[in-house]
Amino acid sequence: MFAEILGQDMLILLVVIVVVFGASRLPKIARSVGQAKGEFEKGLKDGTTQNKDASSETKDQAQS
Numbered sequence: 001m002f003a004e005i006l007g008q009d010m011l012i013l014l015v016v017i018v019v020v021f022g023a024s025r026l027p028k029i030a031r032s033v034g035q036a037k038g039e040f041e042k043g044l045k046d047g048t049t050q051n052k053d054a055s056s057e058t059k060d061q062a063q064s
Helices: 007-021 026-063
Strands: none
Touching: 007 026
16 A cells, blocks of 8 residues: 555655644654554564463473
8 A cells, every 4th residue: 555655646645744734743743653663563572472471381281
């Protein structure tokens, strides 16, 4: 979907974003999006670690 956005389409999209949010608020919005992405990735990593721990405990119990 996003791979199809090229050239003029991207320029138009950026202009609309600047008009809607204003140039002064864009850095704050970008920072918030970056922080949210970081928290999401951290949650995914923690969830994956918990799943691995749980599966290893299950295997250990099955072998006993």
